[in-house]
Amino acid sequence: MSEVKLAAEIRSEFGKGAARRVRRANKVPGVLYGHGSDPIHISLPGHELLLALRTPNVLLALDIEGAKELAIPKAVVRDPLKGYLEHVDLLIVKRGEKVNVEIPVHTEGELAPGAYLLEHVLNALPVEAEATHIPESVSVSIQGLAAGDSILAKDIALPKGTTLAVEDDTVVLQILAAQAEEPAAEGAGEGEEAAEA
Structure with a gap:
């Protein structure tokens, strides 16, 4: 299984406006949770995260301003029209854990x-x-x-x-x-031609 290293930054601003600012900076807002710890609001590099998520259940080795965590994606929200990443939820995991x-x-x-x-x-x-x-x-x-x-x-x-x-x-x-297509009813077209004549 591949392990992808990503640098993350802690977010201190929340809400739609803050999330838009993060995305304008080519980053993706996210939340890191698990193991009884309080959720950590982070931003991740957009392009690198997009490439990493091409692998299902990718293992992310996060460097969060010096703190190291392993995580797997649990929920990914994409823009329904343009497909870019809007938000990601990550679950903290430990080596050896099921x-x-x-x-x-x-x-x-x-x-x-x-x-x-x-x-x-x-x-x-x-x-x-x-x-x-x-x-x-x-x-x-x-x-x-x-x-x-x-x-x-x-x-x-x-x-x-x-x-x-x-x-x-x-x-x-x-x-x-496979379901066979029903043939068109015979004579359906003939009636229309007769009506036109």
Whole structure:
């Protein structure tokens, strides 16, 4: 798992106006919390944070004006139109500590021949993993699966030290039969042509 170092600054101003000023300076307002400590309001470098968040559950090594903390993102707010980061909530973690996170599920292989649809019941799999060894994703083979088949949480191979945080029989993926489009009613167009004549 990748660890990204970021320098953070403590924020003393709050509210929408203060947050806008932070964003105008190409920084992202955030809150750091966890381990029973009071929330710490910080600002982070916008571009570096954006790059770091491309990795799911990235481990952030923060230097907060000389204080060192490890954190993982818990909530990220983006502008719905422009996509830039508006705010981030970070959870303090310690090395060796177990945390509950969701990791993306990737599929490999091809479905059996036929018109089938693959439905992701869960786009991300809830797991418990060591904070410094969170898997970036898990892969599952859908090779040869047909309509009616499904893949349960217990069917997915997890990396060492990672355990499921959902019931074993939770459906993660299922294969559906594709719905055939109904043919247009015969004669519908003919009536319109006759009316025009």
